[in-house]
Amino acid sequence: MAVLTGAGFAVDVRLGLMAMVWFGFWLINAGLSESRSPWARRIVPLIFGVTLLLLWEMAARLFGISRVILPAPSDIWAQIGQSLPILWADFLQTFIKGALSGYLIGCGAAVAVAVLIDRSPFLQRGLLPVGNFVAALPIVGIAPIMVMWFGFDWHSKAAVVVIMVFFPVLVNMVAGLKATDAMQRDLMATYSASYWQSLFKLRLPAAMPFLFNGLKIATTLALIGAIVAEFFGSPIVGMGFRITAEIGRLGLPMIWAEIAVAALAGSAFYGAVALIEKRVTFWHPSQRH
Amino acid sequence: MRSILPILTVLLAIVGIWYLAAIWMNATWVRDQAARDGREVAFSELVVETLGQERPVLPAPHQVAKGLYDGLFGQKVTSKRSLVYHAWVTLSATLLGFAFGSAAGILLAVGIVYNRAMDLSVMPWAIASQTIPILAIAPMIIVVLNSLGVTGIVPKAIISAYLSFFPVVVGMVKGLRSPDAMQLDLLRTWNASDVQSFAKLRLPASMPYLFASLKVGVAASLVGTIVGELPTGAVAGLGSRLLSGSYYGQTVQIWAALFAAAILAASLVALIGWAERLTLKRMGLAR
Missing domain, CATH: 1.10.3720.10 (MetI-like)
Known part of the structure; x- marks a missing residue:
């Protein structure tokens, strides 16, 4: 390691400095990860992230990389601070109007269809392979068609999101509705429970872990769908629009700022769904640590 | 093997819905054209015209199939249209x-x-x-x-x-x-x-x-x-x-x-x- 740092210095002082920072932090992390304490688990990834940001900043500053190619994290942070209103408007347009409304409609429709086709084994055998097949296709490709049909505003983005999230949620929900075993269903039958009673008291709760699996996959898909659909045409607001527009002006810090917002929104969305899952499926073994 | 029949049924249903949607979504344009020419369109004409447009809102399955076939086999593979x-x-x-x-x-x-x-x-x-x-x-x-x-x-x-x-x-x-x-x-x-x-x-x-x-x-x-x-x-x-x-x-x-x-x-x-x-x-x- 000292050899490597030395070699870095021999080639270039700046490279040597960066190598030193990297190995220094790595030593700390290697030391910390030996300890079994629970807070090491939390702090080690944080240190790693900070190291990467630091190296990025150093690379951009020390080597004088142009802002047009790779802006430093501090530049991006400054850009975020400057353009909060724009970022907020883009967030509202893309995330709240486009992604979230499409997500709710798509997931709702998928759950409803799953409950409907659950009564017919024939439909299940037909729809499930088709659904599985469609779930693997590059569905974002329908974005230009939806933009043509529903116009440039958020409706077309929501439509893309609806189609993107529908199939993963459908496939998971159908699997979930099958998750009860014969003994449990027999018990409901001995209570002389009606179809709806056993649906609401037994099968829907039992399907929740599967459903949330699909819902969590769908969070990422929703954001991707909403952003990519904006590449095909949008009003002059929105994250995807801002990215394409700033590419034309080579405003890289703004693009990175949008990406930071998208990353934050994506993780928060996933986290929120995961939190709801924790509250709803508290009884499931995977939630009991 | 026994799921072939259900899958085929579902696929057929999708194609059927697709055709209906194509007729419904492309009808506006046909009616506009007819109104401009000052002629009446009977339902059978409407159906034929909606399924054979140059730039339909929703192309019918056979149009897409033809486009796909032309694209895949209709020209030399080095062509920019291929x-x-x-x-x-x-x-x-x-x-x-x-x-x-x-x-x-x-x-x-x-x-x-x-x-x-x-x-x-x-x-x-x-x-x-x-x-x-x-x-x-x-x-x-x-x-x-x-x-x-x-x-x-x-x-x-x-x-x-x-x-x-x-x-x-x-x-x-x-x-x-x-x-x-x-x-x-x-x-x-x-x-x-x-x-x-x-x-x-x-x-x-x-x-x-x-x-x-x-x-x-x-x-x-x-x-x-x-x-x-x-x-x-x-x-x-x-x-x-x-x-x-x-x-x-x-x-x-x-x-x-x-x-x-x-x-x-x-x-x-x-x-x-x-x-x-x-x-x-x-x-x-x-x-």
Whole structure:
């Protein structure tokens, strides 16, 4: 390691400095990860992230990389601070109007269809392979068609999101509705429970872990769908629009700022769904640590 | 085998709904034209005219099939109008990126499983990265690399590598950790070295997980390549066919490109599924 740092210095002082920072932090992390304490688990990834940001900043500053190619994290942070209103408007347009409304409609429709086709084994055998097949296709490709049909505003983005999230949620929900075993269903039958009673008291709760699996996959898909659909045409607001527009002006810090917002929104969305899952499926073994 | 009939029924129903939707969505244009010419359209004429438009709102299935057939077999494969040419442009970038992305993913997974510091540092970020719409950075990568003078297949391959990388890391780590303590202890009682226990236990045990994540990864790779073809201004590739179709209102072209992409994705996933069956069968893991 000292050899490597030395070699870095021999080639270039700046490279040597960066190598030193990297190995220094790595030593700390290697030391910390030996300890079994629970807070090491939390702090080690944080240190790693900070190291990467630091190296990025150093690379951009020390080597004088142009802002047009790779802006430093501090530049991006400054850009975020400057353009909060724009970022907020883009967030509202893309995330709240486009992604979230499409997500709710798509997931709702998928759950409803799953409950409907659950009564017919024939439909299940037909729809499930088709659904599985469609779930693997590059569905974002329908974005230009939806933009043509529903116009440039958020409706077309929501439509893309609806189609993107529908199939993963459908496939998971159908699997979930099958998750009860014969003994449990027999018990409901001995209570002389009606179809709806056993649906609401037994099968829907039992399907929740599967459903949330699909819902969590769908969070990422929703954001991707909403952003990519904006590449095909949008009003002059929105994250995807801002990215394409700033590419034309080579405003890289703004693009990175949008990406930071998208990353934050994506993780928060996933986290929120995961939190709801924790509250709803508290009884499931995977939630009991 | 017994699900053939239901699947066919569902597919037929989809085609039927599609035809009805095409008639319904294209009818406005036909009625407008008729009103302009001052003539009445009977229902039968309406149906015929809605299904044979040049630029329909929703092309009928047979129009898409014809567009697809013309694109695939109607011209020389080197022609710029040939879907085979565009599909090959997309496929080559996808395969290059997927090969590098999944190889790097497997290597990182091995590192994560054998090095605790790496596990604690990298793994949370690899998992978190799955919740981030990484695809949004695709246009930026293309444009930045373009300004550095890197053009052609490489920028697209980088995006597709990046997209296939994280699913493979997460799946492979899960797979390499799937042997339980009893099995690992058994190898220890045989005094197996780390390399031996990797080659004889961990690697074989990880195969089902690896193939599952490869399927996810290759689909993501293809999407990444298609999106990566958007900002370069519609030069070549299935993504550019989508974009130029949407610029010029060529709906049949969009749908044909979309179906070509779907066929490509399905064959890639099927290919990996075939390799999976073959491998698992040879290893005696097939169910």
